[in-house]
Amino acid sequence: MRDSLFALLLTGCIVSAAAVPTPILDYDFAKVQNSTLADSSGSGMDLKVEEKARLEKDSSGAFLASDGIPESGAKLEASKESLQKWKEKCPKRAIAASFRIKFNKLGASADFGIFSLEARDDGRLVLRFRVKNPGGSPNYRIMSEERIKAGQFYHFAFSYSVDRQEVCMMLDGKIQANNAGMALNELEGGNTPSFSSGLDGAIGEFRLYGCPVSIEDLSSVTISKEEMAQLEKSLADLQKNSKNKHLLEWGKSLEKTLKAIHAASRTPLGQFSELKDEIEKLARLASDLRADKSASPEQLFVTYIVPPLSSEPRLPSKLPEDGAIGREIKIVAAQGEFEPASIVVVSFAPIGKLELQVSDLVNAKERIPAKNIDRKLVKCWYQSGNAWYSYHADRSRHVLVPELLLNDDELIKVDEKEQANYLRMDYPDGVKYQNISRLVSKDPVFNYMLEPVHDAASLKPVALKTAGRAQQFFMTVKVPEKAAAGLYRGTLDLLADGKKAESLEILLRVLPFQLPAPKTNYDLTRDYIVKIHRVGSSISLCKDRKTAEKRSLLEYRNLFEHNAYHPDGPDFTSGDTELAKRDLELRREAGLPCKPLFAGYCGRAWGDNGWATRNEKDMENRSDELLRQGKANFGRYLNNLMSTVKETLGHNDVYFYGTDETGGYLGLIGNQAPFWAMVHAAGGKVMAAGWTDNFKFVPDTQDMHCYSSLDRTQAEYWHSVGGRILNYANPFAGPENPMVFRRGCGLKTYKTDYDGMFILSHYDKRYFVWNEFQTGWPTGSYRGFNLVYPTQDGPVDTLAYEGVREGIDDLRYCTLFRQLAERALRSDNYEVQRAAKRHLAWFIQLDGERSDLDGLRTELIDRILNLRELLGEKQ
């Protein structure tokens, strides 16, 4: 009864496990042979069962019964080699264990070498292990909430993880402690397992893990007859109804696993959960294949055509909900536009090398070369809790999310059992993978300029190592500006282990127009600004100007191609005018408009010689001399910046950033006014991020506000005084969901009548860039503010970044639509005017927060074509 209740309880906490962890020690006491118990995990850390030890068995399995004396236990019997290996891999940052245990009496303790367990007089269990804690206690200790009884078996499990900042303890399926967000010390390590020290009782089914393990994976489950019957039926139906030989084979292997799991004395809950997910997935695949008239019994995988940007995270274990099996990829794009498409390939059996080959796209007269179709794989990796939707980190959790658009899958190795990412560095003396998911506070700043991180130049073959593995691919077609309008056709061939296995047709409709730069919703003459922060390759980190320039140019081109036209900088505060000039030239070379330029800073730092004060009372005591000094310093900087920009770009349309996120009289006026006045006197403009105080205090001197909320009233306020307003922090970079950015940078902000977006940031140099689990300044609770990740060969793009591009492309379509509609409104033809009004009436009612953006894009195209026809526009 106890066991069945236990199983019943456990089934309540099933979650889908990404991968079932593998124990590093696995002792099944039913497998003792000649007094030796081999470690089933193959570590060579075998046990010698002592003479007086008793090997017994009950309905739950075999166990070792001991009287508390060494002669009745089991001691380690391992080779030197195995011991050496054990010392090397002995877990330090995470440990977990699961076993059955019985204490014959309370007030006793047992030392298992790696940890010890005490049954106190009051029945509460105390778990101890040694940690590195300079100056503090070397023992980490955690106690159960509930009390055990002597002479009774319990299932005990725990998990301790420095990186997840979490320790949890379970007794018979009930959580005894689950402390999250704790700063934990590393384990001392180096100890070896032992079952011969003090246990007066019994132990069985012992498994030790070197990685954090979820409570679900540490738990056991008993499969009910009904569940077993349902799963068997599902697999039997497959054998009956499916014709695909690979699916059938996969089904048989799942059947075998199911039977093995059912027969086993103990079934890990996570393993069972994963198996059920697999069976469910197999059933859906079989059903989808049945509906596919072109399906072949031999086919090795299936291809789903999916929306390239979606709120649905495409995980390796999941089939797409919003896609369908297909053999046609349809893309619609304007001349000169970048337009994405995507597929998800799901294998029915392991594929060593899956390759994607595209042909040229051709129509009757013209050809778009295959090189204009960029192909990438979408890499899933572990990011902190709140991943996919928020820029606030919850570092106690590692969540698998799709994010990176890579050519080489091997650039990042993802260990789904350990829930860790490893980044490849190609050093001259060999490749080294670095763990980039460790929770660390004092790692040196990752020198993104020097570390040899390289992605491949083009998409390399991808391995789909297990049946049922889903892999998303992302294609971006770059339509030449001069491409003739029309329907282009080409193919995307998928090769499995060198053989052509599938051919998809690509249909590209090139529209008979180019897209204009985006304009604001409230004023068709005003540019919609995409200002992006913290950009550029730092020469000081590189110590090689040529390399820095090469990388800067790659980054600027990357920005230009993603509609992020207004990167911050260059930085004039260092005083290196030549460097700043060169930077401006590189921007121009990349096609960036550089007008306006967001290069200046005019905040309180210029008065930090003591003139700028922390409270208003001190303002009266400020000396004129301090102000004079501050103004002199600022003046030199200001004049240098303005004259260099004028000389290089031929204009003075430069914004200077005031103190960030400040408010009140002191913050906005008291400490900054003299510098702001100097900016205006020199022909520059002032901007800053902040809140409502900015309009209360400085509507007359601040030219552009970056407001941390979307509020139409604020937009009206700032426009009423001729100012501009950008959307700030809605969102910051961090979330991977591309729709957060497509909508946030695009229609949502546009329809609130803002002048654009302030994005923080392209990538964030303050952090170890690739490791989001690094803590340290600025801690807060933020994730890495990365829209791209730096490599030696230019940025690695992300789904979110593609969301930015498409969000702004939406606005470019809106702009063209509005421009045409405005022209039609002025037509002499009454019917054309009426049509324009109908179109505009539709447009004004669009909901920027909710409208389906793919649907909106198509609708805009249809209406643009209609307006062009009405206006007699030709290609």
Added chain:
Amino acid sequence: MKFHQFIPLCLLLWGFGAAADEVKSVEALWRGNPRPSVPEQLYKLWKDENKLWDRRFMPYNRKEADELYTDPVLQRETAASAMSTENPRTTAFIVLCNNGGIYCAIYAAEPELAKNADPAKLPNNSLEIFIGPGNDPRYPFHQFVIDLKTEKQVYHNNGNKITDHQFSTDKKEGKLKDYPWGPENRSYRRLEGNITYGVTNNREGYLVWFYIPWQIWYEHLPLDGGTDGKWGFNIIRWAPGGGQTWGGNVHQRSSFGKLTWPKFTQQQRDAIRSSLLNSAYENYKKLTAAFRIEIPDSERSFEDGTALAQQSSEAAAMPVMDQEFVKKFVRPMIEERDKLGKSIVNFKNLSEEEKTALYAQIDKLYEFNYDLENARRRFLEDKLFSTETIK
């Protein structure tokens, strides 16, 4: 079949509730009767069922609170100067649910109210609430803030008997702000426009309630228990006595407490599903009204289209005038969905299997707009690819 559909009686797990203090859990109580939404009912709930209110609030970690200044989107009153720990305020809450949705009442003691102070001088008090439905860590949690102190809401009376109230459920008053972390789409809906709430006060403190219809989370209903039945939940109070939290830090989903659901009886499960199906069908009928009026093509005009569109506000932006689209795509969609109406009326007579199958189609009704937009996109795409050249 979804995995959770054959999870057995897992709700028992919660009954133990023996988790250490770090993981708090509160169980929602089923109440079939209407939710208390006027002050008298609210005070009665506080008075009569006082023992059921959860008071396990802890001081918000000062260091963590101090760092919240870095959040530009939400400026909280967390400055150390405003957070004396000498006079901590009591905070307590209770969660109820019925066939319509989730109801939460919160009591926030504020001794300054008794001093008949100038309303403008009363200390700031606000509640920051997090709800993370289901078990998918990639599904955005909901965050919203109820500002307790606005001049309009502050009211003093002469004792425990409530004689007058300032009581508002109008979100335009600016007292409630939600922070939707997901972009709105067919599987994520923001609270704004769906949540209702109210704030009242007597001389001892504020009483607050909010109500969220199941509709927001109709695909995450915790009817079958499992981990889907343990939602992340937290209430943080920012008040002069110091920040207080029931379940961890802001945004730290792993530290949130758990909102667990009762083991719903079959009757309660049916009541929830039936209520949602009816609401979904009503919603759908409203959305499709514009497509149901038969006007001969020859008599149609733009004015007709506008007039029709106005009848279904959500679908106003859709081109109801495009008869080819309507005939080819919309009418079949409507025919398919109209059939569901008959089953919904007959819900109570269906077998459990039929009920489950019917409920699985509820998104076709609630998300008709998205389906419509999707159909429109396919229709226009077909047009774009139907010929070699377009003008």
